[in-house]
Amino acid sequence: MAKPVEPEPTDDRSEASIMGLPDAGDMLDTSTFEQILEMDDDEEEREFSKSIVFDFFTQADNTFSKMDSNIAKKDLAQLSALGHFLKGSSATLGLTKVKDSCEKIQHFGAGKDETGTHDLSDEVCLEKLKVTVEQAKQEFKDVEKVLKKFYHDES
Amino acid sequence: MDANQGGSGASSSDFVRKLYKMLEAPADDTVVRWGNEGDSFVVLENEKFTKHILPKHFKHSNFASFVRQLNKYDFHKVRHNNEENGTSPYGTGAWEFKHPDFKANNKDAIDNIRRKAPAPRKINQTNEDVMIPTAQMDLVNTQLVATQQQLQSITERYNELSIHHSMLLQEVIGLQKTLVNHEHVLSNVMNFLHTVDAQRRRDSRAAPFPPPTQNGNTVDTQNPQVTPLEDDVPASPLQNASKLLSETNADAMLNPRNLEHMNEITMRMNGTLTTPPPELMRRPVSRGNAPGSASSSNTMRISDLDNIVYPVGQTHGIDPMYSEHIHNIPYPMPSKPVEAVDAKLQPTEGGRKKSTQVDPGWIRQPQILLVEDDPTCRRIGGKFLYAFNCAIDNALDGLEAVNKMNAGAKYDLVLMDIIMPNLDGVSACHLIRQFDSTPIIAMTSNIRSDDISMYFQHGMNxxxxxxxTKEGLLHMLEKHLAHLKKPLHQMDGMVPPQLLASTRQSLKDDESPAKSPATTSNWNSPNQIPGVSPVGSNVTDEYMNAVQGHPATYGVNPMVSNIGYNTSPQMPMAQRQGPHRRQISDIAGGEDMNNPAKRQQMYAPPLQPQPMNPMQRPR
Incomplete structure (x- = not known):
């Protein structure tokens, strides 16, 4: 779905990044992400942002597998904590959709509805968590794909 | 007319004669000479004229006063504005003066030139106003600059003194606490002695062959009925000691609250200044190791901590990644070794980058402690701080942060994540507040109203x-590190030092609007920074909703800072209340805002030429 991205090494970096991430749409908050791109010393290598983003991928993978095991263990509190954790880093990177789902995971794990306002029973929460975690994983995969293309790393 | 002018009549033509004589000297032709028509004279080279000709003929070298003199004799400067090219035929810098009776070929006519009567002075005035400003304004300006510099040096001196003052306060407080601790030690020793004493008496009683007791009274053992009475009576030296001790209760004699309050105020004034007395720094440690001293008032406070669990789980903090930590009770203090703290402070040097590097102009590099468990946030936050030319130290959780600060690391600002493993940010902040008042900023996505009020209650600033965002972070830095910012225009002298300018942001409307912001800020601001803080139970919902509704606005709003120390919010609350309310409404958009206009004024450019008024015009 994402167009091939070829960020030309222009001097105008914001143009480059906008050009580079055209299809990220609502899965990526461009202005947040650009902030990070701006911190790159070299706009071709993008060493800094790349390492952060790729570290995040690892972190997210780990977190998702922990979520899976905690769903199996029905440990809602842990799920909430994991949701919060991933929410922080995804929000910092501007991965809007992943962040939103993580927030829901945080709430469901805390026995609340997805906005965190009303209480729900644990059973309901666990069911919702199963769905939401899967959803978050998918959203993560989508944005991961876009970002990997952006960083010319589609392995 | 002549009669009226008296003596001046004789000398009046003196000036004119000198003038005429000056023009007769052909050697000076290049500098001053008759005009082409011979009905005026021209000063061609102003500078040479002032330096060389004027002293020769008039015994002074002040061109302006020469011109004034000319004016007094009704000479007029010839203007060339009306001619097509608008420049004088004698060159751009030339000054041409004319008097109807002052002609090269009519020396006698100069006797008709008289000093003008004072009446027509007004005409002179207008001429003067046009010509004098350069010289006069220079004077005014130099005086202004001098005054401003004086002001600034006074302000600097004041700041210096207040820093010394707060250092002394810290010392005194530290000493007081040491004293109190000694007191507790003493009373423990006393208790111990009492038990030893009692023990001894019991032993002596139980001995089959009674050794002489301290009274040398062997009757005791023979009359068992008596001994129970004496059992409770400690040896008299002990009694005396206890009595003495109870009389000289340091807690009662000293009034640490006053000092602490004073200190708090100074803290707020200086932004931050941290010299925790050594005794205080050991405190959190002692709680874990020496439960025996739990009776001391100091350790009591620490144990309050047990109540301040962050309301997520019962684990006093969450560690999503390392669940094994979950079962560790975080509070017994340093289970982790404290690294050599300073080694990690990496001054950012070299490799500075172009546009992304925003140097806010620090006097010195601010030391920031970034407490964050999430590597992504930590790296990005660190990078931003680096870009703002700050030195960064990292702590991976609250525990590490407390340990670092406890070990004596000094920071200008702490950025604290809330939910972290081992020790959450709020508890960490609470602990740090026991011995340090470095501004601590909560970094979190949990900004519900009750969350925020809790952060403030536990000492977050x-x-x-x-x-x-980068901007939000920079804003925080500038707000809380205003004292580290360079004054914007030092030489100008007219701009108040940046430090004051930005602290004034929190001054609010307290200032009388009639006063010129420029002057008041110079003189008063250190006193006026109010101890406003949104701490405490009276944080209204309105405020919180506002925060939630407009997180962006919230981030930018100069919310008030520098809460010293909040273990007892009620007491300082009273004073804080007033400005605090205002603050709330500021954020909420100010329905009840008494005067948005005044607030506006606060942001108005600090430079207003008002201070000119009181200046006397020289001359």
Missing amino acids: DVLPKPF
Whole structure:
């Protein structure tokens, strides 16, 4: 779905990044992400942002597998904590959709509805968590794909 | 007319004669000479004229006063504005003067030139106003600059003194606490002695062959009925000691609250200044190791901590990644070794980058402690701070942060994540507040109203909502590190030092609007920074809703900072209340805002030429 991205090494970096991430749409908050791109010393290598983003991928993978095991263990509190954790880093990177789902995971794990306002029973929460975690994983995969293309790393 | 002018009549033509004589000297032709028509004279080279000709003929070298003199004799400067090219035929810098009776070929006519009567002075005045400003304004300006510099040096001196003052206060407080601790030690020793004493008496009683007791009274053992009475009576030296001790109760004699309050105020004034007395720094440690001293008032406070669990789980903090930590009770203090703290402070040097590097102009590099468990946030936050030319130290959780600060590391600002493993940010902040008042800013995505009020209650100074932006972060830095910022225009002298300018942001409307912001800020601001803080139970919902509704606005709003120390919010609350309310309404958009206009004024450019008024015009 994402167009091939070829960020030309222009001097105008914001143009480059906008050009580079055209299809990220609502899965990526461009202005947040650009902030990070701006911190790159070299706009071709993008060493800094790349390492952060790729570290995040690892972190997210780990977190998702922990979520899976905690769903199996029905440990809602842990799920909430994991949701919060991933929410922080995804929000910092501007991965809007992943962040939103993580927030829901945080709430469901805390026995609340997805906005965190009303209480729900644990059973309901666990069911919702199963769905939401899967959803978050998918959203993560989508944005991961876009970002990997952006960083010319589609392995 | 002549009669009226008296003596001046004789000398009046003196000036004119000198003038005429000056023009007769052909050697000076290049500098001053008759005009082409011979009905005026021209000063061609102003500078040479002032330096060389004027002293020769008039015994002074002040061109302006020469011109004034000319004016007094009704000479007029010839203007060339009306001619097509608008420049004088004698060159651009030339000054041409004319008097109807002052002609090269009519020396006698100069006797008709008289000093003007004072009446027509007004005409002179207008001429003067046009010509004098350069010289006069220079004077005014130099005086202004001098005054401003004086002001600034006074302000600097004041700041210096207040820093010394707060250092002394810290010392005194430290000493007081040491004293109190000694007192507790003493009373423990006393208790111990009492038990030893009792023990001894019991032993002596139980001995089959009674050794002489301290009274040398062997009757005791023979009359068992008596001994129970004496059992409770300690040896008299002990009694005396206890009595003495109870009379000289340091807690009662000293009034640490006053000092602490004073200190708090100074803290707020200086932004931050941290010299925790050594005794205080050991405190959190002692709690874990020496439960025996739990009776001391100091350790009591620490144990309050047990109540301040962050309301997520019962684990006093969450560690999503390392669940094994979950079962560790975080509070017994340093289970982790404290690294050599300073080694990690990496001054950012070299490799500075172009546009992304925003140097806010620090006097010295601010030392920031970034407490964050999430590597992504930590790296990005660190990078931003680096870009703002700050030195960064990292702590991976609250525990590490407390240990670092406890070990004596000094920071200008702490950025604190809230939910972290081992020790959450709020508890960490609470602990740090026991011995240090460095501004601590909560960095979190949990910005519900009750969250925020809790952060403030435990001594946080501000909240930076996550995900933070570069601008939001920079704003925080500038707000809480205003004292580290360079004054914007030092030489100008007219601009108040930046430090004051930005602290004034929190001054609010307290200032009388009639006063010129420029002057008041110079003189008064250190006193006027109010101890406003949104701490405490009276944080209204309105405020909180506002925060939630407009996180962006919230982030930018100069919310008030520098809460010293909040273990007892009620007491300082009273004073804080007033300005605090205002603050709330500021954020909420100010329905009840008494005067948005005044507030506006606060942001008005600090430079207003008002201070000119009181200046006397020289001359």
